[in-house]
Amino acid sequence: MSEVSDPLPDSIGTCLMSLSSTAHNLVVLASEGAEQHGGNHDSLNPYLTGGAAFVILMLMLWVTTRLNRDR
Template sequence: MSLTSTAATLVTLAEDAEHGGSHQSLSAYLTGFGALGALLLLLWITTRFNRDR
């Protein structure tokens, strides 16, 4: 299987999923704010346990 045929197959699959899929995706804002919250929590935990003693 060549690179061009693989790319064409992936593009076809992406187009089918975009137009004909019945999957309800999460809101982009919900996903973004959730990821931001998780990263801020990890940053807080890292700085909390990394204090000089």
């Protein structure tokens, strides 16, 4: 009888290599874009963005707790 090798480990290895090379390409692309444009935009203030996100999340939490009361 002839033995048939299991194709699963080879296909997993190929998939992992493909994901690894794709991730590497994305990192290189992102670093090139940051070099050209200086990275951050001057109009984005991290404190304002974080504060706005916090206020929105607190508002959503308040609305959820108001609507979730047992009557």
